[in-house]
Amino acid sequence: MKTLFIMSIENTIDLITNSSSELFVLKGGTKDVIMQMLDNISPVWKSEYEEPKNILELSVDDLNVYFSYACSAHCWPARKSNYPVLEGFTFDELYEKDKSDKAWNGEIQYQLRNNKKSKAKWDRDFVTENNRIEIINKLSPNHNMWFLFSFDENPNWDLQEQLMEIADRYHLG
Amino acid sequence: MRIRTDVKANYRAIFFAGKTIRQRINSSIQISSPEFAEIEDVAINNKCFANCPYCYTSAMSTGQNFENIVDKAYKVWGKRSLNNRPFQIAIGGAGESTLHPDWIEFVKTVNSLDIMPNYTTNGMHLSEDILLATEQYCGGVAVSYHPHIEKVFHQSINVLSELKTILNAHIIIGNEESLESLKTLYQQYKEKIKYFVLLPYQSVGRASKIETHNTWDNLFKWISSLEKSEHEKFAYGANFYNYLKENKQELNIDMYEPEIYSGYRIFNDSFMDLRCSSYNLNLKERV
Numbered sequence: 490m491k492t493l494f495i496m497s498i499e500n501t502i503d504l505i506t507n508s509s510s511e512l513f514v515l516k517g518g519t520k521d522v523i524m525q526m527l528d529n530i531s532p533v534w535k536s537e538y539e540e541p542k543n544i545l546e547l548s549v550d551d552l553n554v555y556f557s558y559a560c561s562a563h564c565w566p567a568r569k570s571n572y573p574v575l576e577g578f579t580f581d582e583l584y585e586k587d588k589s590d591k592a593w594n595g596e597i598q599y600q601l602r603n604n605k606k607s608k609a610k611w612d613r614d615f616v617t618e619n620n621r622i623e624i625i626n627k628l629s630p631n632h633n634m635w636f637l638f639s640f641d642e643n644p645n646w647d648l649q650e651q652l653m654e655i656a657d658r659y660h661l662g
Numbered sequence: 663m664r665i666r667t668d669v670k671a672n673y674r675a676i677f678f679a680g681k682t683i684r685q686r687i688n689s690s691i692q693i694s695s696p697e698f699a700e701i702e703d704v705a706i707n708n709k710c711f712a713n714c715p716y717c718y719t720s721a722m723s724t725g726q727n728f729e730n731i732v733d734k735a736y737k738v739w740g741k742r743s744l745n746n747r748p749f750q751i752a753i754g755g756a757g758e759s760t761l762h763p764d765w766i767e768f769v770k771t772v773n774s775l776d777i778m779p780n781y782t783t784n785g786m787h788l789s790e791d792i793l794l795a796t797e798q799y800c801g802g803v804a805v806s807y808h809p810h811i812e813k814v815f816h817q818s819i820n821v822l823s824e825l826k827t828i829l830n831a832h833i834i835i836g837n838e839e840s841l842e843s844l845k846t847l848y849q850q851y852k853e854k855i856k857y858f859v860l861l862p863y864q865s866v867g868r869a870s871k872i873e874t875h876n877t878w879d880n881l882f883k884w885i886s887s888l889e890k891s892e893h894e895k896f897a898y899g900a901n902f903y904n905y906l907k908e909n910k911q912e913l914n915i916d917m918y919e920p921e922i923y924s925g926y927r928i929f930n931d932s933f934m935d936l937r938c939s940s941y942n943l944n945l946k947e948r949v
Contacts (some may be wrong), residue, residue: 497685498683498685499673499685499686500684501681501684502682503681503857503897504680504681505752505802506780506782506804506828506859507752507804507861507897518894522681523683525679526678526683529679530663576688629689633689654665655674655676655683655685
């Protein structure tokens, strides 16, 4: 399984020499600072992970991969409370009924809302070209989320453990 | 690398190679002030021979070097768990720190506690031993620019730029003359100095009241006129916060509320107290 780490960066600063107060530094260097931090953890990260992407750089496909994992109940049959409701969204904005029949546990099952207009049952996506920006703005109003996708399945576990100290880890199916 | 987490403040910070990355734990909630400061401004004396007419701390040649600063460092930081120690300190605050006879031992001790010492100097007392300790123990040094001791500034920049330690310049921006000085210094030293740290003139201490608004307007106009890549050569003192909030700039500046990550400690008898800042001496934390 591919791995994704997510960080919500508030700001980055360089060392402080100002003896009277703090500094403000210019935005924009965040990606470089994250890459320097990863180098500091292990210079080999580049062989296993793509460069960090800000949420605004994520494609529709990247976002759908993220939502399909972040909005999974991770069990079947599930209870309604098993479905994560991400901050910024309501349950109904994220999910729709999977089938009208209840599962054997007596509960309706849900899946990510299909926001595609296609009639084909299999052709469904939560994020589309039309709602991409709207979804990004809801998920991260300050656009401060950074994503680190692994190239392949099962990247080095020691490195994953180190990254888990500083970021939320998702195992992408 | 040091990582600090304060769940209550929704705050996680990673410190490595002098840089800090601050993260929200829950991305939809703002960070509040963490329990322990990440940066401390530290005053180890209030003695200074520069005699600046605008000194905001009113430092004097007759000022004091505070006693037992090395023991105090152990007491205030050494007894805490590493997670609760600051990542870095900026030594300065109330006087010219390099005048203190225990300066070298102090920065060595701070470094041994896994805290990065940085300092500000007027450059008047940079001995060989201090330069050596700067390179060995300090992450960064900043030279303050004062027109009446300009020669010392130039000498210090040239000497300190030979060290591996990061070199900044602190420049107080108040009148048009100070802005013109900044422009000249920038052209002269932009290759040698990492950050030009711009501090807004404050009429505090023995600094008299002057009109600064127009100069600050002109300052930001000038920086905006530079190539975008050059904008990163400037950092701004927290006291620009209110001005920047009221006067939106085209510059992409990361703003956060002053004092939420930092505090000010005076190594006199009150060394166990952390104050809000050197401009706001209200108590923030007492160990």
